[in-house]
Amino acid sequence: MKFSRKYTLSEIAALANADFEGPANFEVTGINEIHMVEKGDITFVDHPKYYDKALNSAATTIIINKRVDCPAGKTLLFCDAPFDVYNNLVKHFVKFVPASQKISPNSKIGNSTVIQPGVFVGENVIIGENCLIHPQVTIYDNTIIGNDVIIHAGTVIGSDAFYYKKKPAGYDKMISCGRVIIENQVEIGALCTIDKGVSGDTVIGHGSKLDNQVHIGHDTVIGKNCLFAAQVGVAGVVTIEDDVILWGQVGVQKDLTIGKGAVILGKSGVSKSLAGGKVYFGAPVEEARDKWKELALIRKLPSIIEELRSNP
Amino acid sequence: MKFSRKYTLSEIAALANADFEGPANFEVTGINEIHMVEKGDITFVDHPKYYDKALNSAATTIIINKRVDCPAGKTLLFCDAPFDVYNNLVKHFVKFVPASQKISPNSKIGNSTVIQPGVFVGENVIIGENCLIHPQVTIYDNTIIGNDVIIHAGTVIGSDAFYYKKKPAGYDKMISCGRVIIENQVEIGALCTIDKGVSGDTVIGHGSKLDNQVHIGHDTVIGKNCLFAAQVGVAGVVTIEDDVILWGQVGVQKDLTIGKGAVILGKSGVSKSLAGGKVYFGAPVEEARDKWKELALIRKLPSIIEELRSNP
């Protein structure tokens, strides 16, 4: 996420209660977890295994738990618990304010948009024109919805990322500060869940259609004119290109890509990135024609074994 | 769906802004998509591949994009975009009116029925006697619910069919004008979704029980005393006969039939019609005893291969 104004390194260090290395007036413009960093961003690292990755990333201010040398053109914030400091900065910049009413007056709702009864709209939400939001929908803070969007009853847009850090005493929650962006002409079925990005955006691309009970994880980006049938689940940080079709109850693991125009048949489990333009099936998924051959062979196995046993 | 009164062909042609062939006073009594047509119905066809099917169907008024000969006893409406004209007629006859309150005064709620807080009830809904509707349930317009029905929290009844027409620029939504009918003594768990029919009815039969997070697609008809465990998903236009049991997370593809008393074990994927009275398992589904044999054989394969290799 980007801050609403520029900060200096010394301001950030004061907020973080951390020592800093670098020019006190060094510009800091945002905060992101390591996969989403850009110039001007703060990020954090707390395990020696990832020091190099963080120090060499696009981020220009790194919260770190060791007094390493500062790379050229970058700045450091030193502390014992970088994860906690990162979380505290996020909480400072994206304050959660309990809602005092069902639809925040800070949110903007476009002309000809219908909001049915029982809908919750958080802070700083933007909803475009000519949308139809059915009853009991929940739209968390900072969500952006385009024009001509339909969202069916009970759907939840912008819930937190499922993202925890294991510590000896249990799991620590990574505070999500990203958003959900829903582009024009998207339709989302009833009782779907679309998580916000951890620090970036979860995107549902122009014209894509989701059936009921679909789950989309944090920071996942879905292209244009995709079709997801009921009870599909897509984990976090997945890229799904344009015109992809996922049939019912398909599951997609995190951190992978499904290429343009791929079709995944119902109940498949996608555990690796898939090239576009092909049809897939199975859990774990394979090209459908290979899977069909495999299933046919298994059905013929008893007679094949008999043949082999009787042919000495 | 049937209209609330009879129309003449010339009235419909005027609404549709289309030329017509046939008697101006020809009776038109309803509108349905091709799978649900009856005498008196309007339907549409826009692809030469399906002209014969539409012209020979039970529908007596066909919206068509070619000046074909009119079959005896039928009438035609000519236009360039039959899908759009069909959609516009549906929108005319089943107007969506934004709700001004949580429970429409046009809806009827029977004696001894309890509606918990936060429930939404749309236009022209009928709910029978002695029902219990738990909090946050959404009941869309035109739903019909019998007596002694329990619906748990957050469930959505009557959301739109997931039904789109692919056009070069993306997907066009087919406007649903059907209903959901829930018969007596049905219980529906929390956070289920039951879509309305495209132009006919989705039916949950007498005494059937659905666990939580079950999805039922448009125009699907479920018999009496069925039992569906949690997270079952049934696609559109499926027929499930009486006494069928679907265990957890079973998925059923569209346009098929499951016979009376069939039992489908958990996680199965039903991709073809199934005879009643048997137990099934697997994705794709087989008779369970065949599937168990197959799984046992696969487990023994390493030793069978060793045996075959060592028996020259």
Place this chain on the structure above:
Amino acid sequence: MKFSRKYTLSEIAALANADFEGPANFEVTGINEIHMVEKGDITFVDHPKYYDKALNSAATTIIINKRVDCPAGKTLLFCDAPFDVYNNLVKHFVKFVPASQKISPNSKIGNSTVIQPGVFVGENVIIGENCLIHPQVTIYDNTIIGNDVIIHAGTVIGSDAFYYKKKPAGYDKMISCGRVIIENQVEIGALCTIDKGVSGDTVIGHGSKLDNQVHIGHDTVIGKNCLFAAQVGVAGVVTIEDDVILWGQVGVQKDLTIGKGAVILGKSGVSKSLAGGKVYFGAPVEEARDKWKELALIRKLPSIIEELRSNP
């Protein structure tokens, strides 16, 4: 469940409209279905196959449909329909009262807990301190929630067990009188469902984290610091020990145990109890390394068969 005060056998017999055998002043302190019985409890049995189990259980008052001999130290209630009498007693002791407002004044909400708009809180609910309950959540009667708990939008806590008795005319509902207990530092995602116990408690252990659209069945007990990804479904009466990880769309059948620290990979179907400390995969589930070997062997089958056919 335990009663709020002690009852005598004759009081219970009067409520049940049943003959009794045993001392009129025999102490009765609760009612439970057969899996959860303790001393002082009423339970019921109506099938000769289960008479011995019920009579020898920890329950000290048994509702039974045959005039059997009374075991020492126990008491009996005779009637024709023990299931119905059990249900009627449960309804007497755990009365359902239609809610007159969204948050019952009989419920207790701790300091610093935020309840967002649109939340429903039933009777006798206890919510601890520093919790965050997002919009449209439904919390049924008698639920107990600890401190530092987060529940995301639309989630349903305490819906009825999916538990019916088959009778010739259809299914009879077993009335649930148990509770849901959510311990400290639990986070539950959006649109999850957690059913109450039939007569005991469904428990989500300290520090466990559930992603969106997770379903947990009645009387299931989940240990500390478990992690369940999106669309996981766990049936009733399951024991999941501490530190168990279930990845996306995993299904777990009823009445089994998953040992401490087990990891179940995405889309697996757990149909038997599993030892802790291992990684599992498949539907039906196996140890993951066995499953990988099996999948690799199936992929090599065509060439193995060719080899065997050509090696005379």
